Amino acid sequence: MNIFLENIYNLSFFFNTGIGILSFVCIYILIVLLILPASWLSLLSGFLYGSYLGSIIVFISASIGASVAFFVSKTFFAKKLKNLFSRYPKLSVMEKVVEKGGLKLIFLARLSPIFPFSILNYFYGLNNVKFKDFTLGLLGIIPGTFLYCSIGSLAKSIQELKNVQSPNNLYITIIGIISTFLVVYFSAKYSREYFEKS
Numbered sequence: 001m002n003i004f005l006e007n008i009y010n011l012s013f014f015f016n017t018g019i020g021i022l023s024f025v026c027i028y029i030l031i032v033l034l035i036l037p038a039s040w041l042s043l044l045s046g047f048l049y050g051s052y053l054g055s056i057i058v059f060i061s062a063s064i065g066a067s068v069a070f071f072v073s074k075t076f077f078a079k080k081l082k083n084l085f086s087r088y089p090k091l092s093v094m095e096k097v098v099e100k101g102g103l104k105l106i107f108l109a110r111l112s113p114i115f116p117f118s119i120l121n122y123f124y125g126l127n128n129v130k131f132k133d134f135t136l137g138l139l140g141i142i143p144g145t146f147l148y149c150s151i152g153s154l155a156k157s158i159q160e161l162k163n164v165q166s167p168n169n170l171y172i173t174i175i176g177i178i179s180t181f182l183v184v185y186f187s188a189k190y191s192r193e194y195f196e197k198s
Helices: 002-010 018-033 039-049 051-076 078-087 089-111 117-125 131-154 158-163 170-197
Strands: none
Touching: 018 039, 018 051, 018 117, 039 051, 039 131, 051 078, 051 117, 051 131, 089 117, 089 131, 089 170
C-alpha cells in the first residue's frame, strides 16, 4: 500500500484533473466491490481534494460501489440463499428482521463502525431490502466519510498520511456506540416478535 500511496502522490497533479478524479472514483468502486478496506482511500481523498470535495467524491464512489454490489448480490446470490432458507427455516429469521427493520435498521448499521461497509452491501442484496431504503441508508456513512477526509486533508505530505492512524473522534465514537446498541436492540425486538408469531 505504501508504494501505491507514493505513486498516487507522484501523480497528484493527474488525480486533480477530471480524468484523474474519474480514475479515483473507479479505484474506490473496485475496492468496495472486492470487499477490501477503503478507509485509507478516504484519507487519501481528503489529502488530494480537501475535506469537502474529498467527502463528496468518496460518498459518490462508495454509493455507486455499494449499489453495484447490492444488485450483484440480489441477481446472482439471493436465489441460492432462498433455497438455503427453505431447508433451514430458522435462518429466515435474519431475513425477516432486516425486512421489518427496513430503513431504520439499515441507516443505524451504516452509522455503526462494527458492521463492515462492503459486506453490508452484499448482505442487503441477499434480503428483501428495497433499493430506496438501501440508498437512503447510505446517508449514514456521511459522518465517518467527512471525518476521514478531514483528517486526510490535514496531512502535509504522503509520509504523514501513511502514519495516520484510524481516527478516534469523540462524537463519531458516541454515534457509533449508540447506533450499534440500537441495531442490537431492534434486531432482538424483531426476532422476538417473529418467534412469538411463529
